[in-house]
Each structure stands twice: as C-alpha cells, then as structure tokens.
Amino acid sequence: MAKAAKKPKGLRRGGTLMMLAVLLIGSAAVRLGLEAGPAIAREVASLKEPGRDEPAHKGEPRGESMPSSAELQTMLAAFQEREQVLAAREAEIQDRMKALEIADQAINKKLVALEQAEEKLRATLALADGATESDVTRLTTVYEQMKPKEAAALFEEMDPAFAAGFLARMQPEAAAGIMAGLSPEAAYTISVVLAGRNGAVPKE
Numbered sequence: 001m002a003k004a005a006k007k008p009k010g011l012r013r014g015g016t017l018m019m020l021a022v023l024l025i026g027s028a029a030v031r032l033g034l035e036a037g038p039a040i041a042r043e044v045a046s047l048k049e050p051g052r053d054e055p056a057h058k059g060e061p062r063g064e065s066m067p068s069s070a071e072l073q074t075m076l077a078a079f080q081e082r083e084q085v086l087a088a089r090e091a092e093i094q095d096r097m098k099a100l101e102i103a104d105q106a107i108n109k110k111l112v113a114l115e116q117a118e119e120k121l122r123a124t125l126a127l128a129d130g131a132t133e134s135d136v137t138r139l140t141t142v143y144e145q146m147k148p149k150e151a152a153a154l155f156e157e158m159d160p161a162f163a164a165g166f167l168a169r170m171q172p173e174a175a176a177g178i179m180a181g182l183s184p185e186a187a188y189t190i191s192v193v194l195a196g197r198n199g200a201v202p203k204e
Helices: 011-046 068-146 148-157 160-169 172-181 184-199
Strands: none
Touching: 068 148, 068 160, 068 172, 148 160, 148 172, 148 184, 160 172, 160 184, 172 184
16 A cells, blocks of 8 residues: 655645634734724714704604703793783883873873963063053153242152152152252252262263
C-alpha cells in the first residue's frame, strides 16, 4: 500500500492564514454589533423622549399637545372673569363721565345765570347813574337861577365837599355870586376843596 503523500508547507500556511482572517472578521463583526446595539437603543429612546418633535400621523396633531377639558374650562373661566372686570371698569368710567357731564351742565347754567345777573346789575347801575346825573344837573340849574344870597344861605349849611361839587358845575358868574354871599370860613373851606380837586387834575 502506497504511503500517503505529505501536503506541501505552503498550502498548510495558506489555510492557516485564511482561518485567521475569518476569525478576525468574525471578531470585528461581533464587536461592531456589541457597540452599535447600545447606540441604536439610545437613539430609539431619544426619539421617544417627550418634547422632541415627531412627525404628525397622517396630518393629525399629537394628542399630548391638546389641552385637556379641565384646562379648557379653567382658561374659559379666566377669560370670563377678565371680561367681567373690564365690563365693570367700563361701566365705572361711563358713570364718571355722566357725572362730569351733569356737573358741567350745572356749571354752565350757573355761569349763564351769573352773566344775566351781571347784565341786570349793570343796567340798574347805569340807570341809577343816569338818574343821579340828571338830578344833579337839574339841581345845579335850580341853584344857578336862585338869588345869590338865598343860594349862599343853603351852601353855608352844606358839607364843603358837597357844596364844592355843585359850584364846580355852575356857570362862573353864578358860582362867584354864591361865593360872595358865604361867610369867610365857609368860602375858604369850599375854595380849599375846589383847589384840591383841580390840583388832582393831570397837567400837560
């Protein structure tokens, strides 16, 4: 029986290298799987974390973003309360505006009444001044037409300032005749009053 031929050394060495390459590739694949697994798991977990944007399903919003019925009721109650507060403030402002308008109308009526009273007072004073002026002019004419002695007797009893007022309005001749019939004391006093009145007149 023939003796089995021995395999060449090069062939054995090539088989050993091939086996080592296969083992290395397998080890790299296992290590890659071990490292990639946790990374993939973390990525999946991060996608499921709240707050991250997720695509809407068929164009519908996510259920988590929609407020609950209790939250909607609370918001509605807050809005209604706010509306009531604003309505109360608006009503208060309107009441104040009405009160100011009423006060303004009352003030206007009082002003009109005061203006009317002032006009009546002016008319009354003008009438009184006119009557007084007319009476003084008439009385001055009467004194001018009296006899100097008779008029001098009346002027002697008058207040010097009052008598001086009449004499200043008279014609110079009539005033001179009355002054001549007065006593020296009365004539001097009336002259002083007349001089004082003339001295108060502005000069050029």
